Amino acid sequence: MVRLITHNLLACHAKGCTTNNFPLQFQDATIELREAEFNPEFLYGFLPRIEWAALVGAAHQLGDDSLPKELPEDMVDDQVFWKKLHHVLLEIHVEEGAMVCPNCKHVYPISNGIPNMLLAEHEIG
Amino acid sequence: MIPTPDLSHLKSADFQHVYEPAEDTFLLLDALEQDADELRNSKSLVCLEVGSGSGCVSAFAGAVLGPSTSLYLTTDINPYACRSTSTTGKQNGVPIEPVLASLTDPLRARLRHAVDILLFNPPYVPTDSDEAYDAQQKADIAGAWAGGHSGMDITDILLDQVEDILSPTGRFYLVAVKQNDIQGICARMQSQHGLKGEVALQRRAGREHLYVLKFTRQPSET
Numbered sequence: 376m377v378r379l380i381t382h383n384l385l386a387c388h389a390k391g392c393t394t395n396n397f398p399l400q401f402q403d404a405t406i407e408l409r410e411a412e413f414n415p416e417f418l419y420g421f422l423p424r425i426e427w428a429a430l431v432g433a434a435h436q437l438g439d440d441s442l443p444k445e446l447p448e449d450m451v452d453d454q455v456f457w458k459k460l461h462h463v464l465l466e467i468h469v470e471e472g473a474m475v476c477p478n479c480k481h482v483y484p485i486s487n488g489i490p491n492m493l494l495a496e497h498e499i500g
Numbered sequence: 501m502i503p504t505p506d507l508s509h510l511k512s513a514d515f516q517h518v519y520e521p522a523e524d525t526f527l528l529l530d531a532l533e534q535d536a537d538e539l540r541n542s543k544s545l546v547c548l549e550v551g552s553g554s555g556c557v558s559a560f561a562g563a564v565l566g567p568s569t570s571l572y573l574t575t576d577i578n579p580y581a582c583r584s585t586s587t588t589g590k591q592n593g594v595p596i597e598p599v600l601a602s603l604t605d606p607l608r609a610r611l612r613h614a615v616d617i618l619l620f621n622p623p624y625v626p627t628d629s630d631e632a633y634d635a636q637q638k639a640d641i642a643g644a645w646a647g648g649h650s651g652m653d654i655t656d657i658l659l660d661q662v663e664d665i666l667s668p669t670g671r672f673y674l675v676a677v678k679q680n681d682i683q684g685i686c687a688r689m690q691s692q693h694g695l696k697g698e699v700a701l702q703r704r705a706g707r708e709h710l711y712v713l714k715f716t717r718q719p720s721e722t
Contacts, residue, residue, distance in 0.1 A: 385599070
């Protein structure tokens with residue numbers, strides 16, 4: 376299952392592709408929504424790791440615009456915010472499709488929810 | 501005692517392509533169980549298993565820490581292993597995110613100093629280096645055990661990636677055998693990467709003298 380939390384951590388690593396290699400752009404994505412256990416402590420701890428604009432952009436590509444465009448400053452007690460983040464980060468599964476590098480255009484296919492991040496011999500740095 | 505993950509969904513046909521958990525796997529599970537309190541009480545947000553195979557180890561980590569407490573990421577170059585890891589996660593109620601990838605390649609840029617628990621049960625059996633290389637290329641079952649010169653060809657590459665990805669309080673668990681030169685691994689991790697290694701567990705199983713090594717950052721001395 377590629378959820379948006381994982382997508383937020385994947386960058387293109389083809390030889391020489393070192394700038395504008397994140398976030399990968401979704402292509403022909405089919406998604407499934409599956410409930411996940413809500414754990415606000417995890418979300419709060421993980422928040423600093425998230426590239427917010429990339430997350431909002433990826434969710435938008437998948438048809439979800441529920442997240443604020445910018446991280447609210449005072450969100451600790453904002454239950455609505457945490458529930459929205461939980462849903463977008465952990466409950467949207469990309470089952471099929473691909474992720475494309477905005478820089479070198481390398482296509483990383485997704486099949487049965489598993490992203491193929493392997494490179495061909497000539498693409499390995 | 502935390503029970504071993506349920507692998508009843510995997511059949512002998514699956515284990516033609518995916519490493520069937522054996523003594524080396526169980527030693528790693530025991531090492532995690534030994535550290536269960538420590539792992540639960542420290543920051544364990546991101547758990548990454550390299551070479552996940554059946555997914556047994558990450559499913560166990562999920563049982564130790566709780567399914568929603570951490571992000572369970574795995575990599576494997578074998579697509580069969582990735583699929584098995586996915587179903588093992590589902591079978592055991594742990595949301596595991598498998599990535600078809602080599603070692604830590606597609607995650608390094610974004611997970612710099614961010615992995616709290618790094619797990620690796622590598623192909624550690626000493627073989628011809630060509631045999632190990634070919635096994636990795638084919639990305640099938642032999643890639644799970646053929647380790648090349650001193651059984652270290654693949655481990656050597658991963659060891660150079662650890663410092664970059666390990667969080668400040670992170671722990672790296674590595675399975676090894678005596679022929680891998682345990683002292684040598686620890687010395688090199690210390691001198692080249694400033695990571696302190698210790699033997700978390702060891703056990704003789706058949707002809708193999710197995711170790712689980714645990715690496716952490718040195719506390720800074722002022």
